[in-house]
Amino acid sequence: MLEHTFCHIPGLGPKTERRLWQAGISCWDEWREPPPVSMKTACPTEIPALLASSRRALAADPAFFTGRLAASEHWRIFPHYRDAVAYLDIETTGLADDAEVTTIAVYDGDAVTTFVNGEDLDRFPAFIDRFRVLVTYNGKGFDVPFLERFFGIRLAQAQIDLRYVLARLGFKGGLKGCERGLGISRGALDGVDGYFAVLLWNEYRHTGDRRALHTLLAYNIEDTVNLERLAVEAYNRQVATTPFAAELNLEWPVPPPLPYSPDLDVIDRVRRKYRLDW
Numbered sequence: 001m002l003e004h005t006f007c008h009i010p011g012l013g014p015k016t017e018r019r020l021w022q023a024g025i026s027c028w029d030e031w032r033e034p035p036p037v038s039m040k041t042a043c044p045t046e047i048p049a050l051l052a053s054s055r056r057a058l059a060a061d062p063a064f065f066t067g068r069l070a071a072s073e074h075w076r077i078f079p080h081y082r083d084a085v086a087y088l089d090i091e092t093t094g095l096a097d098d099a100e101v102t103t104i105a106v107y108d109g110d111a112v113t114t115f116v117n118g119e120d121l122d123r124f125p126a127f128i129d130r131f132r133v134l135v136t137y138n139g140k141g142f143d144v145p146f147l148e149r150f151f152g153i154r155l156a157q158a159q160i161d162l163r164y165v166l167a168r169l170g171f172k173g174g175l176k177g178c179e180r181g182l183g184i185s186r187g188a189l190d191g192v193d194g195y196f197a198v199l200l201w202n203e204y205r206h207t208g209d210r211r212a213l214h215t216l217l218a219y220n221i222e223d224t225v226n227l228e229r230l231a232v233e234a235y236n237r238q239v240a241t242t243p244f245a246a247e248l249n250l251e252w253p254v255p256p257p258l259p260y261s262p263d264l265d266v267i268d269r270v271r272r273k274y275r276l277d278w
Contacts (some may be wrong), residue, residue: 001075001076001235002058004244008068009047011040021243028054062133062158071140071164075235077133078160079250085109086131086157087231089223090143091197091216101150102201103217105224112221112259116213125153135227137175138163162227165234175223182233184226188262192219199270211263212270217259228253 004027006017014040020026020134023036028051035047057064058196062081066074078085087107091098104115104124110132115124128134136143139201148155162178171178176193179186186192197219204212232250239248271277 001031001078001239001242001244001248002065002080003029003049003163004242005065005069005076007070007073008048008065009053010068014073016040026243040187058134063156066158066160072168072230074110074158074160075165075238076144078235078250081133082109084132085135086128086133087135087224088128088139088143088225089136089220089227090147091194091201091220092146093198093201099146101147101221102197104147104211105220106218107224107228107256109228112225112256114217114221116217126159128155128157131157133158133160133223135160135162135231137161137166137178137223137227137230140164159162159215160231162230162234165238166230169234169237175226178230179226182230184229186222188264188267189219189222190247192267193261196270196276199274200266203266203270204271209266211266214260215262215266218258218262221258221260225255225258229255236273 006012006020007014008194016037020035025031025036031048031051033048053064058080062077062084064100065077085108089105090101091103092101093120094269100117102117104121106113106128111125115121115127118125134144134155134157136159140159140162141163144155144159147153147192166172166178171181173181176186197216200212200219203209204216229252232253236249237244242248
């Protein structure tokens with residue numbers, strides 16, 4: 001989709017982009033001067049140079065595009081850098097400034113890797129550095145700044161925050177709300193949320209019961225693995241509104257084997273302990 005994209009050009013929005021497609025300029029290589037449609041770009045003469053830079057960036061610089069596209073349009077980069085994507089989700093002890101990361105789950109489209117506070121969190125910065133794109137839900141507002149503060153690092157990867165992409169499609173209500181709207185079921189983890197994840201961590205820390213930790217990791221991993229399904233669904237729905245749907249539609253991803261399963265007895269125990277009902 002990137003080579004069909006023109007709305008990363010300053011002052012050129014999706015409506016003008018669609019008019020370009022209709023006028024026969026469907027990709028960068030078809031650009032011609034003068035352009036066949038009127039545009040409000042400040043420097044139309046600079047467009048050929050920007051498209052040349054776009055061709056160079058296509059190989060290995062996704063941030064070139066995310067830095068020029070609106071957050072709701074970042075879906076456009078997804079298939080081009082899919083082999084360098086990390087689907088990322090974190091769990092924490094809360095939202096306060098002194099809160100800590102408890103677990104991190106990263107999915108690379110093939111395998112899941114987890115990190116646990118008190119065990120191997122220190123491995124995370126070097127591990128995540130191998131990826132060029134982070135796919136999250138609300139990662140721009142929470143996960144990424146939280147990780148940067150907690151580890152004292154800078155995560156310079158391009159980001160696809162599905163919160164903005166899915167909101168453009170009408171799906172809101174948090175990650176779980178978007179999943180429900182798209183027919184994704186959580187099974188045994190239905191009803192478990194971020195607050196319950198904090199309780200699971202507390203249960204593990206206070207009792208040493210690793211079943212509570214494994215249930216927390218199962219929840220964290222579910223959040224992460226589902227991001228790929230949401231990314232593909234969002235991409236296909238957006239592509240369906242373009243003239244390129246037939247050639248660009250992505251296949252539904254096959255979920256990976258999950259290394260942890262939720263313990264129903266632990267979930268019930270924590271739910272009763274804190275008098276939670278769902």
